[in-house]
Amino acid sequence: MTTKPKLLLVEDDQSLGALLALELRRSGYDVEFVKTGEDALQRLSATLYDAVLTDLRLGGMDGIQVLQEAKRAQPETEVLVLTGHGSIDTAVQAMKHGAFDYMTKPVQPEELMMSLQKALEHRRLLGEVRRLREEVKGKYSFEGIVYSSPEMSRVLELVRKVASTDATVLIQGESGTGKELIARALHENSVRRSGTFVAVNCGALPEGLLESELFGHVKGSFTGADRNKRGLFEEASGGTLLLDEISETTPNLQVKLLRALQESEVRRVGDNHPIKVATRVVAATNKDLAALVKAGKFREDLYYRLKVFPIDLPSLRERRSDILPLAEHFLRKARKKMAAKAARLSTEAAAALHAYDWPGNVRELEHAVERALIMASSPTVELADLPPEVQAAAPAPTSKKGHPPLDELEKRHILEVVKASGGNQAVAAKRLGIGRNTLWRKLKKYGAA
Template identity: 45%
Template sequence: MKHSQKILILDDETTLRGIIAQRLKRKGYDVLEAGTASAGLSFLKDTLIDAVLLDIKLPDGDGLILLPKIKQMQTDLQVIMLTGNGTIESAIEAMKLGAYDYLTKPCNLSELEITLQKALEKRKLLMENTGLRQVVNRQTSEFKIVAESEAMVALLEITRKVAQTDTSVLIQGESGVGKDLIAQAIHFWSSRVNQPYIPVNAGAIPEALIESELFGHEKGAFTGAGTQKIGLVEMADNGTLFLDEIGEMPLAIQVKLLRFLESGEFRRVGDTRLRRVDVRIVAATNRDLRQEITQGRFREDLFYRLNGLTLLVPPLRERRRDIIPLVHHFLNTRRKDLLHKQYSLLPETQEQLLNYSFPGNTRELFHLIERGQILSSDGTISPSDIWPEKSAQALKTPATADSAEGFFHPFANGSYPSLEDVEKAFILSTLKKTRGHKTQTANLLGISVRNLYRKLQAYHMDE
């Protein structure tokens, strides 16, 4: 729901103030009225205001003295001065002090509306520019989903329909399947496409900083808060906020997120004033949130608030028709110029890829292809370039067209492993490559460090 903009009319002329207030309310503005400087400052202390109509002459103060105080209290707020005859010079002086414009009384209401609208547009641009400076490199203009399998084609059809709504969406799927691409699709296929798309990985932000990252903070709110910071929620106003790894979010922040989802309102850390934004929430997780709820690690009320619609992204082993098209997409776009070569796959390499289980899903596929590019001597990627630690014989495992039992596995006894066994082997292999470095291992696996430690403990590998 879009929030109405708050306008404070600070003028001691009751009749004029009432006429202006009535006109602005009919236009959809949320109007506050004050007849004294002290009452106006009280509003500004407790409430976030978008614009102020400020009379130069007030019973308990001078508007020219009050103006700098107002701008200091709320930096982006726009002030339009109201002045009687004979005080034009003072109004011009007010503009030098930061006022947006001035109008003479009695005001032409149509002119006032136009001036107010322009002032609010300026405020929006100021806030967007501030937000853009803080969100550099968070967004990407590149967007493409490769889908040849029936499962992915069906998912994208549903995603297009979901995108046309404004409800919150929960995307579920294993790590590395491309949940972030589905989130981007929801944004790019929605009416919010020209507004911000802000992704945030809830599992990658330290618990002590996540509230500030999401909701922002005021200068001096805590040790190290040397400047004011706009949070990701505020940056996403009118757009989409993608909360990846939502299952990793600490319980204390889950409470604050729930309040925001219910009302669209939040407070920056260190600020008492409520702010409102219009944001579409898309969340993603590789966990079973219902199980997390039973174990007390996730709030049930937050789950139902997020779970307006659920999209399940199938693992790569269940959509093997996508494997080779994904490889071609990777080779032709994302890493085409690596080592200044053109790359292609040998037929046997394609066969081995199609027979591999991909516990790390699409993310692992791209890592394997990148490794093959690096190790290939002539631009032709062989199986040994992708799996240099395996002999060609070890890679030749019989497979059926669509059965999981035919997937290549690194087990010597020839028995078919469970998914847990495959994942455990993949984690061990990655740990070996990083020489036990947990952060590097988590990055290669595409999971958070906390999630890695949890898996190590579950598989009794934490020693």
């Protein structure tokens, strides 16, 4: 370790605390010494520590609370507790709450240093084990993500690459392409998976509410703020925060987001004191952010800060080889949910699903399959069970005679030209480049002569 390990020392006895701090600094630790549980919590929200050393009996809030808060805010930080003589019960309780070790006062410096070293070694090993486990697992799990297209495997390759970093990711794609699914996969495949994944829809709340949701607020900062509240940035500290529909944020909020990203700290509404956060941010949008920047509707600096690592999700019609695997997947899923009988797609139904353009992408496909299952009266989902717009995309059936679709095209074209020529067949024939007799014969065949 090149930098000094950072320690938070919580001890209400000034002289004992000062003495311990001195010893610890001599042994190479970077020590912050506070005397109350309240101060400890404040420090824990502002700085990341390698270890916390806390007395169990403090005036006011006790050491167990400090321990719990430390474990919640910084799960990887090791906590050691000091107990007075005769409070073994509380020491046991502390161990149950995840303390690494306890020592009874008067504490011997050697014993303390030894225990601290062990704690830091433990922390280092845990990190190592986790890293090795990931290596052994070798591959990433993309559970629930169905695909077979090269486009999607490229996307997942990007997810793999960026998952292990803390880079901010911008996921762009049409509505229903699976942006949230990808954001979750990113979280699940990162070292942050033990932390919290929080998704917030920036388009669903008015500015003021969104700000207090994201950054929290202090009691009395606005009417209705009857207590202090942590924001989602803090909730997701150590985890991942998905800012969905990022394009819907106001310029004022964009400034605050930029600052939070740049400084890795937030300020609760009504409070100027910064709180350190270790939140990985993923933003998602179905709008063209670059165009919004050009139009002056989205801050350029925030845009560049967000798109450190862009992932573009192709629309479903740009990766048609995913359509049928997805349809089968949703069919199985819906069958379970509805205890329905239909088990397979007819050839015609499959062809229509494959041909349709899916403006609502995967979500629209999911709904179409669910609907079809409700409609289906036999074990096979037929073309007629699909939504009308999907049926309309079905490739025209080929007749035995040859090329009716071509005939059909020719007929439409000829009738259009005749109409555009004001019904004048001579003009129409000229435009079509055919003889008048030929035109007349064709019109007769179409029943239009």
